[in-house]
Amino acid sequence: MKPICINNYCFDHIHLWIQYHYAVPQFVELAVEVFYPRDQQANGLVMFNHGFLIGTDLLYYPKKIIGSLLNDNPLFGVHPSYYYNYSSALVEKNWAMAFVTATHTQNQAIPWTDFGGNPRVGQEAYAAASYLIKYGVTDEFYKAEKKYERTAFYKPDEVEKSRFMRSNNVIFAGHSVGGAHAQVAATGFDTIRKLGDKSWRFFDPVMYDREFxxxxxxxxxxxxxxxxxDPVGLVQLSPVDQKVPLLGPGLAEYRTAMSKKPLPILMMIGECDSACLKDSTPPAWSADPKETTEFSQLAPEGSESWAVVANVEKGSHCGYLTQDDELCDMADKDSGLCEKGTKTWKSGEEESAFTTELFKQFIGMYPDAKGFQGDFKKWIHSDFIKWLNRENPYGKLKLKPFADGKYIQYVSHGGCPPLEARKGVASQ
Known part of the structure; x- marks a missing residue:
């Protein structure tokens, strides 16, 4: 398809196949949606993993068979960007944003393949981000491959016209199970390979342009x-991890690896969000410091972790979405974490607008075409953290204070002065 361009941004949709490891005959079909600057000079990329209940389709395989006859692909009918349209957050710093969808997320018969405990989905996000950096918005990557240099296929200038990145800087992000998948991708290529070898999920991918x-x-x-x-940040919106015997080992090892990486790491949770605070294995966060949680694994006491968590008052599991999704709404029914009748944030409301502003503020920390400049002290005293660490960072939305009165929680580093929480509303 030709890109759709409005004002200074374009939207495109690409399709590819990935073999997870060149020596292992295991493949996955991906569709990637991309918002990128019209000038094709993006300073960085936000790669977003969507939640489990976005884009499910019971008729995927019948559509796939029919589509093979009609030159159509049912994956192109799935649009995560519709539910997570934070594109306005990109404009000020000239960043791009992409969303990856894979065939296995469509198969209701084996839904566990897309639960948060499956490292493969995070591997796909990393592979898709790298593809966009190397080849840009094109399905015809092979035109720049030197192995085809002596063939009629070889037209590297055409691939060059498709590239839109000034750097290889990527903020990995995701919602729900996608938040856990993003933890995998954010560990980077070498760690993904190392941990993949341990769990027999080998990773050294090869890109393919078709099935036959x-x-x-x-x-x-x-x-x-x-x-x-090159991962330069991690943003998790109510991350959900799970363990499924043989299929989903859980992502604890990836969180342990992330706890040692000196880069900005943010976890957002919701006060009434049972999906991440009760149903996730382990829970995303707990007020009990003795309980093992995703956050305690990301930020072990006494570690040098950069991870920060914040809790949205009356926050729900689906309030981050820019459009309503009935299947996702099921996760917010009868959570039991808030009093019955508590009016939680719904899709498209204030929590959604806050999330767009959150991405804008987070991206704003990065100089053009560079990663975060500074140490933990600069991160924890950055303008982004100052904006977030207040009762009312955006509109009518409020954050819940933690036991120490701050609106963020993190592992204290020796020699780093404490950060004071702020009351009142952040300037919009």
């Missing part, structure tokens, strides 16, 4: 480092 008689790329380990995604 495909053209394919070099394995990712042969790419130049600047062609692969």
């Amino acid at each position: 008689l495909p053209k394919y790329s070099e394995r990712m380990s042969d790419w130049a480092p600047e062609e692969r995604a």
Whole structure:
């Protein structure tokens, strides 16, 4: 398809196949939605993993069979960006944002393949982000592959016209199970490979352009480092992890790895969000410091972790969404965490607008085409944290204070002066 361009931004949709490891015959079909600057000079990329109940389709495989005859693909009918349209957050710093959807998220018969405990989905996000950095918005990546240099396919200038990134800086982000998947991607290529080897989910992907008689790329380990995604931040919206025997080992090891990485890490939770605070294994966060949670694994006491968590008052599991989704709404019924009758934030309301502003403020920390500049002290005293660490950071939305009175929680580092919480409304 040709990109749709409005004002200074364009939208495009690409399709590819990925072999998780060049030596293992295991493939996945991906569709990637991309918002990128019209000038094709994006300073960075936000790669977003959607929640489990976005885009499910019981008729996926019948549609796939029919589509093969009509040159159509049912994955193109799934639009995570419709539910997570934070594109206005990108404009000020000229960033791009992408959403990845895979075939296995459509199969209701085996829904566990897209639960938060499956590292494969995070691997896909990393591979998709790297693809966009190396090739841009094109399905015809092979035109720049040197293996085809002596063929009629080889037209590297056409791929060059598709590239839109000035750097390989990527903020990995996600909602619900996608928040847990983003934890995997944010560990970076070397760690994904190392931990993948331990769980027999080997990762050194090869890109394919089709199912039959495909053209394919070099394995990712042969790419130049600047062609692969460089994680510069992690944003998790109510992350949900799970353990399913044999299929979903859980992502604790990835969180342990993230706890050692010196980069901005944010977790948002909701006061009334039972999906992440009760149903997740382990819970995303708990007021009990003795309980093992996703956050305690991201920020172990005494560690040098940069992870920060904030809690939205009357926050729900689906309030982050920019459009309502009936299946997602099921996660917010009878949570039991708030008093019966508590009016929680719904999709498209203040929590959604807050999330757009949150991404804008988070992206605002990064200089053009560079990662975060500074140490933990600069992160915890950054303008973003100052904006967030208040009772009322945006509109009518309020945050719940933690036991120490602050509106964020993090592991204190020795020699770093404490951060004071603020009352009142942040300037909009």
